Amino acid sequence: MSIVRSASISPLDPASAEPYYRQIYERVRGAIASGVLRPGDRIPSARGLATELGLARGTVETAYSLLSAEGYIQARGQAGTVVAPGLDLRSPVAEPRRDSRTPTDSFRADSVLPFQMGLPALDAFPRKIWARLGARSIRALQPSGMAHPAVFGMPALRAEIAAYLQVSRGIDCSPSQIFVTSGYRHTLHLICHALLQAGDGVWVETPGFPPTRELLGHMDIAAIAVPVDREGMVVSEAIERAPGARAAVVTPAHQSPLCVSLSLPRRLALLDWAASNHAWIIEDDYDGEYRYVSRPLPALKSLDRDGRVLYAGTFSKVLFPSLRLAYLVVPEAQIDRFEQIALAFAGGSPELTQTIVTAFIKEGHFARHIQRMRKLYAERREATAAGLESVLGDHLRIDAQPGGMHLILRLLDGRSDRQLAARMRVEGLYAEALTNWTPDRDGAPALLLNFTNIDSLATAEKLAKRILNLI
């Protein structure tokens, strides 16, 4: 591998009609095509080349970004920028304008790592059906569907979600209580603006999903840490510590990340507290569908007699995350308030994704997909746990859990979970350290490993051996 000097890029033409960034782009592409630059060769930094050519750094960066997006070059952090090592000049990437793949595909495959958290089984998604519905939806695009979408969500989608929640999660709500959002953060943000104020306190599970704490912080809302035991959030302790909190964020189905379910007595205690304090319960039901030991539990929202529960659902886990489609169910008495806030802060979700999802639900694919995934995840969970245990049994213990999409590997011998997770990342394995899910980073060390994309016992064992090498 050689370090290539700027000299290998032929001089730019100030008189050309082509802007400089395009000229740089063409020249680098040309140098690669002609073999002057070869896969693995280092190219000058954007800063360096800009200085040398007397151009703004942004101009060179634009050219490099295009080259990178099209797969010609790769940024390697400290190691600089190189011509893409695997670049096959006969492959479509060399002719990106005729390439039907998405521009970044060439290097995106790397971005899904074994054990990556928060992902459903991407290989098991019915992509052909999806593509058929998608193509149909786009072909059917009419001027009326191009104007501003309904801000609270497409009526047809809100109706389908209401129907689904009634059957699957035991929630009795009307479509007007449903607000389509772009994800959990968007949902939580709407709730904060609609119902909370700067300075308010909110109970938060500890350990708990870090983005909740982070978003509340940006809204100047105090996250009050509440411990979690085998029955979920310890509500009595929360009441003792901060009875005047204005809300509680809970993950009742499978606590995030410990996967325990909030027990019925705790659910009732929480509802009682909210009712008598006019406080709010924010139910983050990110994966309520995925329970394996028995039928999924009804949502906490299904017990909400006093209109205190805000229900946050998402399509990220039951469909896929890059869809950016989620929803919020608000108590009937809060509809006006949420309509006002939703109108102020956002313009709705793209009509296209809403149309495809509506068709997917309506035609029965959604219910079938969830059924299939429930079965598949039970199998993959068992296979992953067995594979990890057989290889790593001396070093860790896997929690028994009723549901969820990841395993919790308790590390024995007081080993640091953050160190091991960092080592795994370097080796191309994804892991999250449980101690990063508490505000002071203490607690028992454990790894959180998503199992939904581990396709067999053999794969799990192979990956476990790679982990063993790092211990």
Add this chain to the structure above:
Amino acid sequence: MSIVRSASISPLDPASAEPYYRQIYERVRGAIASGVLRPGDRIPSARGLATELGLARGTVETAYSLLSAEGYIQARGQAGTVVAPGLDLRSPVAEPRRDSRTPTDSFRADSVLPFQMGLPALDAFPRKIWARLGARSIRALQPSGMAHPAVFGMPALRAEIAAYLQVSRGIDCSPSQIFVTSGYRHTLHLICHALLQAGDGVWVETPGFPPTRELLGHMDIAAIAVPVDREGMVVSEAIERAPGARAAVVTPAHQSPLCVSLSLPRRLALLDWAASNHAWIIEDDYDGEYRYVSRPLPALKSLDRDGRVLYAGTFSKVLFPSLRLAYLVVPEAQIDRFEQIALAFAGGSPELTQTIVTAFIKEGHFARHIQRMRKLYAERREATAAGLESVLGDHLRIDAQPGGMHLILRLLDGRSDRQLAARMRVEGLYAEALTNWTPDRDGAPALLLNFTNIDSLATAEKLAKRILNLI
């Protein structure tokens, strides 16, 4: 037209495996299919039917929403709910599950009204090309493209936007300065969180785009009204009134809604003020591409030597609004701050829409479309103005403007613009009253009429006659 009693809906079966909402849905559908309910018939209110059947109101509403979404019934506000008047039982809507149209299409056509503000020419959009790129993008969906999208935007899209801004708007920026958002409100919201605080004051053009003022209000930021004259925002007056403001929101290309351009001396004065006060300029460049008397002016951001300008661009006007895709360009020194805020509040835009737009730009359709629209809008503007003037010339005067997508019709004789706009709405014509664009609703009365969807002089005259009847 008869009012149908609940009796026409056969009794529900409590022992059935079908949930109640589905039973209601099926029964109403059945009654329509069998002719018991006919187009135009009124059906019981959800509340009434729920009481009668002893069900939760939400259950009936869910059934009605599905029926409405599929085109069987229509809500008529005070007039109640009726079986869709135009319902043709042989048409696809009677078999929605085999209907390839989007579920709500049947009644969405009504939602785009003549003169509707904020819309590009929806009939002139290259829908076939779009559908081809869309189908291709969906078919090419790989697991890697289903995982969480890049939060700041797809690298390929950010690179294309940077390249476009350089050529078309004179903005020299790197892709890392670009943040893809879901629209102007999302953009403004990010800026408020990143750079402003509750209690800050912000200069706002008066008259000006009402959502700006509304969103700032929800963030507890004071909107300071600054008048607009022929050269745009009167910067000297703003400095006099509130020199310590933390930011200014401006629409330099075509002031929203007066369509005047911010003059060069004013641009420089604004930049000077921002630089010496460490204040921010938020440039809302919602339609900078659409100027007809000469070449589009470079963006204010192109003059930003001190890194004080936040540039808000959008695809709503150059493509279409239901796409929900926009972007923000931040000064290089602010990249870290915006990355932090973007990560806290959102999970990125859908991969699919980003992929399609990237391909649309990359393959040259975007530049061609803008060129075509510039020409078409110049024609439609002239035709619309001529048609309105020939019929309504005694009652109003149309402002001369260099660009934009709407006309400003000054009402003579002190007529109320709000009253006339309201009357037009009742008659199915869209109009906005200029006085609604000022906080105290004063100022000269005028109507704002979008011309981009008025396809000929004849159409304009026909519509003008309908307006004349209302005067």
